[in-house]
């Protein structure tokens with residue numbers, strides 16, 4: 001039996017246990033199979049125990065408590081984690097567990113619907129919000145299904161040629177009818193957390209708490225419901241291939257299955273142990289530029305498994321499209337000159353979104369805007 005026959009057989013066996021009909025993902029077309037160098041080294045449930053092999057967990061309880069010393073400690077811890085890891089978890093974050101549980105329940109009800117039903121709100125190039133099961137990361141098909149929606153219901157983005165602005169909005173499914181409510185309640189709660197974190201991150205750089213708020217008045221942040229079905233070939237495919245986020249930062253909640261992996265500075269992959277009471281926060285491209293590389297946007301990926309589907313909900317906190325992202329002038333000096341040229345955020349996002357649909361080369365990265373790089 002050749003590798004192709006063996007993959008098809010493993011896939012068909014998995015489908016007997018799974019309820020999808022027709023399947024939303026089918027590896028027999030090989031678009032999921034990664035080159036050996038990109039295949040996962042660790043399983044979804046393999047974690048290291050030592051503190052240098054776990055991203056930091058930060059308790060946000062002092063924020064809003066009036067405990068000045070406690071607040072300073074949180075700001076220090078966040079700054080250190082953003083510098084050392086680009087990733088950390090937060091507990092006592094203020095988002096009620098019931099809001100997350102309710103969204104999980106509705107997301108499962110949606111993703112376990114027949115494919116034709118989900119495709120009624122299929123995402124397209126022109127309508128980037130809705131359901132999608134064909135996303136590419138770094139030119140490979142991801143073993144995942146997604147539902148994307150905007151936190152603010154509508155936003156303005158440059159068109160395909162970056163010549164005019166277009167307005168995009170949300171698409172909601174009729175079935176399950178309560179998904180929209182669950183999504184909107186989750187968006188409101190996590191948006192508040194995003195603004196709290198924005199203040200902490202600004203202060204951790206020595207800036208006034210609300211220094212960066214001006215870029216988020218009409219922010220263009222989407223939330224994604226990720227559903228990773230059981231996968232017959234978890235050692236050959238990934239739920240999401242290695243990538244860095246184009247956001248300012250990302251706030252993610254994951255269920256108990258595990259699968260998120262982060263690349264440490266020395267190149268070693270580390271599994272992020274799921275915690276029901278925590279959000280995972282990671283620095284994105286925009287904060288890396290604002291901080292002039294003090295904070296790192298770090299590669300991460302998602303490993304899938306043969307036994308249990310997984311859910312995660314990232315909130316990509318994105319500034320308004322018209323933002324010209326540059327290293328914050330207050331953080332620059334003669335010894336620390338700007339490492340980046342101005343980058344129009346709408347242009348950057350448009351180019352990144354194009355990469356989700358096309359299989360033709362590298363995604364745009366902030367390195368394209370590095371000083372001394374040709375554009």
Ligand SMILES: O=C(O)CCC(=O)C(=O)O
Nearest residue numbers: 226240254260302312314
């Ligand atoms: O599912 C996860 O834990 C991470 C998801 C992710 O990196 C993404 O959706 O960009």
